[in-house]
Amino acid sequence: SNMDFFFDDLPSTSQSTPKSGHEDSQLVITGIHLHSTCMHVCCSPNIDDISRRVQELVEKINDNRTSDQKVMDGFQEKLMQKVTEMCRQTKEHMYTVYEENSNEMQVKLQVLSEVLESCTKLNSELIEANQALASLRGGLSHPTSQCS
Template sequence: MDFFFEDLPSTSVSTPKKGHEDTTMSEDTDNDSSRQNSSGTVVIDVKEQHSSSSIDDISRRTQEMVEKINHSRTSDQKVMDSFQEKIIEKVTEMCQQMKEQMYTVYEKNSNEMQLKLQELSEVLESCSKLNQELLEASQALAGLREGIGSSQQSEL
């Protein structure tokens, strides 16, 4: 965003310092008489040239300052963009490291769970065998009881 002040009219007013009013006035009247030459044309006043060059100088310096400010802002934006890119890279890198650690923990936990599940499976299989043996023993005892009960009835 550039600002151009060359085309703007000057709104500044200068006031003479105390003690200089008389000399300024006498210079103006002296200059008024020298402004016209023999052919009747007006000669440009030195003060007008000076104030015009001062305005041009101020305008040029103002434009340079605006350009410096704009350059500084552009530089600041580049720094912020670079900072943002680096932050994004670091955050992405940290997320990737966290994922890798998380997967390592998952794998370790999975291996431990697999061992525990294997042990549980073996215990359940052992329980099933014991239950089957208990059922067989119970049936054998029921058969013995029947046998004892029928032999006692036949003796009576």
């Protein structure tokens, strides 16, 4: 068939020693071009159809990739918004807890201050009482002779 003839002929075209890789690629492209020309009558419509479908497929893949990128960007943006919102709420809660703790500590410090003040007064009273007892004991230990 023509196809067998073409494929038998193609290697000899490719095997000719080119001066550079660029020329080699030109020869292969020329061979494919000759093939499509020779087979134009029976295969060209199918080749064109396949080429068109491949092009559509490539475009569809590119569209899907663009769509995926948009979805991912949207997801990232929403995620960042959620994280930012969670951080804000956590900070607010943290500050609320700080305030509650501060109020509780203030009350306890006030009570502690009052207790310490009472302790100071009691300590002063104990010192006075101790001095009074010491003086009384001293008086009892050394009775005066004037009381006879």
